Amino acid sequence: MPDTQELRINGKTVRVEADRDRTLLGVLRDDLGLTGSKYGCGEGRCGACTVMIDGAPARSCITKLGAVASREVTTIEGLERDGKLHPLQQAFLDAGAMQCAYCTSGMIVAGAALLRQNPSPSRQDIVEYMDGNICRCGTYHRIIAAIQSAARAVKEASR
Amino acid sequence: MNLPTESPDLAEPTPEIEFERYELREEPAYHFALDRRDFLKGLGGGLLVLYLLDRESPDAEAQESGRRRRGGFNRAPVPQDVGAWLHIGEDGKISVFTGKAEVGQNIRTSLTQAVAEELRVPMSAVTMVMADTRLTPFDMGTFGSRTTPDMSRRLHRAAAAARETLIDIAAETWKADRKDLAAKDGAVVQTTTGDRLAYGKLTGGRKLTRTVTDDTPVTPAERWTISGHDAAKVDGRSFVTGAHPYSCDIRRPGMWYGKVLRPPTYHASLVSVDSSAAQAMPDVKVVRDGDFVGVVAPSEQLAARALAAIRAEWKPGPAISDRDLFRDLKNPGGQRPPARGGRGGFGGPNGNAGSIADGLAAADVHSEGTYTIAYIAHAPLEPRAAVAEWANGELTVWTGTQRPFGVRGELMDAFKVPEARVRVIVPDTGSGYGGKHTGEAAVEAARLAREASRPVKLVWTREEEFTWAYFRPAGVIEIRAGVKKDGSITAWEFHNHNSGGSGVQCPYRAANQAVAFHPSQSPLRQGSYRALASTANHFARESHIDDLARAIGMDPLEFRLKNLKDERMRDVLTAAARAFGWGRKPESDHGIGIAVGTEKGGFVATCAEVAVDRSSGRVHVVRAVSAFDCGAVVNPDHLKNQVEGALVMGLGGALYEAIAFDNGKIQNPKFSKYRVPRFRDVPEIEVVLIDRKDVAPAGAGETPIVAIAPAVGNAIRNATGVRLRSMPMVPRGLKV
Ligand code: FES
Ligand code: FES
Secondary structure, eight states: OOEEEEEEETTEEEEEEEOTTSBHHHIIIIISOOTTSOOSOSSSSSOTTEEEETTEEEEGGGOBGGGGTTSEEEOGGGSOBTTBOOHHHHHHHHHTOOSSOTTHHHHHHHHHHHHHHOSSOOHHHHHHHHTTOOOTTOOHHHHHHHHHHHHHHHHHHTO | OOOOSOOHHHHSOOOOOOOOSOSOOOOOSOOOOHHHHHHHHHSOSEEEEEEEOOTTSGGGGGOOOOOOOOOEESOOOOGGGEEEEEEEETTOOEEEEEOOOOSSSOHHHHHHHHHHHHHTOOGGGEEEEESBTTTSOOOOOSOTTOIIIIIIHHHHHHHHHHHHHHHHHHHHHHTOOGGGEEEETTEEEETTTOOEEEHHHHTTTOEEEEEEOTTOOOOOGGGOSSTTSOOOOTTHHHHHTTOSOOGGGOOOTTOEEEEEOOOSSTTOEEEEEEOHHHHTSTTOEEEEETTEEEEEESSHHHHHHHHHTOEEEEEOOOOOOGGGHHHHHHSSSOSSSOOOOOOOSOOSOOOOBSOHHHHHHHOSEEEEEEEEEOOBOOOOSSOOEEEEEEETTEEEEEEOOSOHHHHHHHHHHHHTOOGGGEEEEOOSOSOOTTOOOSOHHHHHHHHHHHHHTSOEEEEOOHHHHHHHSOBBOOEEEEEEEEEOTTSOEEEEEEEEESSOSTTOSOOBOEEEEEEEEEOOOOSSOBOOOTTTTHHHHHHHHHHHHHHHHHHTTOOHHHHHHHHBOOHHHHHHHHHHHHHHTTTOOOOTTEEEEEEEEEETTEEEEEEEEEEEOTTTOOEEEEEEEEEEEOSSOSOHHHHHHHHHHHHHHHHIIIIIOOOOEETTEESOOSTTTSOOOOGGGOOEEEEEEOOOTTSOOOOOSSGGGTTHHHHHHHHHHHHHSOOOOEESSOBTBOOO
């Protein structure tokens, strides 16, 4: 039976009426209209559904709604601030790091989580951290380049 | 490697190589176009340019009329002859309409470049309306690497004609000499006075129609300022913010969610269904129609629950298994009746010449090999998805497909509705790679929506996509060849069973040749895939050529250059070898390999370096260099992106990907069981583009995938002495 739950999504408190055992991905997409997070596998193996929970990357397709109560969820829609793209979003555009772009939301959220944790990741750090995210179009090395250039941009901006 | 020269298996008469069977391209059953004519009326004032297809042009293959038309003003067009159209409104708004679909190959961007180039406007001034069967002209589909050679050329011509027409009108308006006028930034400018008239104003409230054909002159490639240069992906921002709506993101008022009951095994048939438990759930609707059983519910979760509550009894089909696959593909009559195949694609003479027996007799060394190719899945990251809505007897479906008009045909057939009452809209799609030519999800969603009397969304699960979409054909390839010590090839015999005819031709000089494609019966549903059978045929040929070179102690690059006829193939080969640093001795447990190929008017050579970890058996491709020539380059950065992506995707089929099936059931329908290339697999990649301004551009989405597998196989051979003759080569690692 649906419960009413308070969630923190992208810095706002929202109320949803939904079963606690529904997936976070389903609720984000179908109930809250936040369709930037994608379904790609439903088993935590492709990363298309990646969101941040309290700043750490999580697969929303295997995260139950009940598990995110009172925690801070950030989706791809929450990365842009006051009309300004997150440096990694901008870096993806600059590096042309996409083809069909279906993987892009999950890649950017995972990459942004990495940069929070490790502001200057090496290529090997990126490969290890991002290995759970699939890009079937094969744009991986452009994504690596985008993460590296976003890391540089952030460092320069904070100087 | 001296092997017997007579083989009864190979001696049987072989049919002519037929057209590629797997490029699905059936035409729709009907071809009314009245609704499109209505649409044209609906466009406001301004200039409309219709690109008419010429019977003699290759574009006309799917078209019906044989009459040749010339360009001119206000001629009544016959709608089904129109290949594209372009409209410049009184407000100056430029809209272009094409039936092609954006599935990640960035054609929305490259086609926008074509129009912006000819109209001398910034790309942002152009709106590209794509793949909407109500708004855009009929198009066979987005496949076969035809968008750039066909559609890009059409749009260059349509836009060039529009520009020249506007200059004509301006000359008349100003009573000026045409040569003093130029098109610039959305206006015609008088170079002597600096006066300007915006495109929108020039038409002055009139509705002008102009038709153009293939003979309209366009800006030559060496004068391009927008085409031929890098341009950012159109709508890029909406992709990095997650705002772009894919089919699976479409929401309609009152929309519910659907699920479809699937058979437990391939070719099983439904005996009985008990859906009472599902029907008893509040708000759940169960649909049964022949073998089709589906449910509709207000949430996806409830739909899934209802589906799970259905009890069904199935009669199993034949217990097909991958164990018998290659034996059966060689012996038609194997595991089940013929699968459906398409027509089309590959043509040309099969180059049979001389006598294989004579050629082998003249050879110093013979070499014989059998290569096997597994079924693989496209596994586009966006699985099949559709939203269907019926209103007033009209059906609208949003779905990701490479063939919007083909899917419309499927819907018309399934629901017996006329063309004018079905509309298929294809939002830019989460890729296809040849795997989205069909409309299963569209038909299923429409069936459910009709029953539920409300819009229904159906998104296939990953398991469904892996199981019920179609696969790249499996195949067996047999080669016999003979070579002289001086490096000349005396015999080349090549048989492809089932996987397809694309790329079977031998590009090397060989005095005696026999090349054949043998259709077979596929136990699994098979269809198009990026570059079709070319990948399999290149893998076998380029592996075998390498062995011939080794057998006579000649460098594989030198051997290829000695025997290759085609200048463009030789050029890509040399370019790749140079960029790679061919000839350098690799460190221990590393190996280098090279391969070359051609497909769909493009030429590619790839060099690869692999590292083999003898203890773990892991094979890692550390470096790959591809040189690619597809004529004049339209957008260098996007082209590189395509070549890089093809290399990475090709690694999957080369090294690990294979569909496993047993007892009629797909055994690995998940990303946790089906290994696709990931970050850790990505080599250092370098792409060398050969830009031939004098050659009309060919498509680029497919060809660059054909050379990576043999290059890697040859590198493994170089590192370990082991020749791997199966794709995938190392699904469980390499034991040496
Ligand atoms: S959809 Fe969640 S990881 Fe694939
Ligand atoms: S860009 Fe298509 S899946 Fe990554």
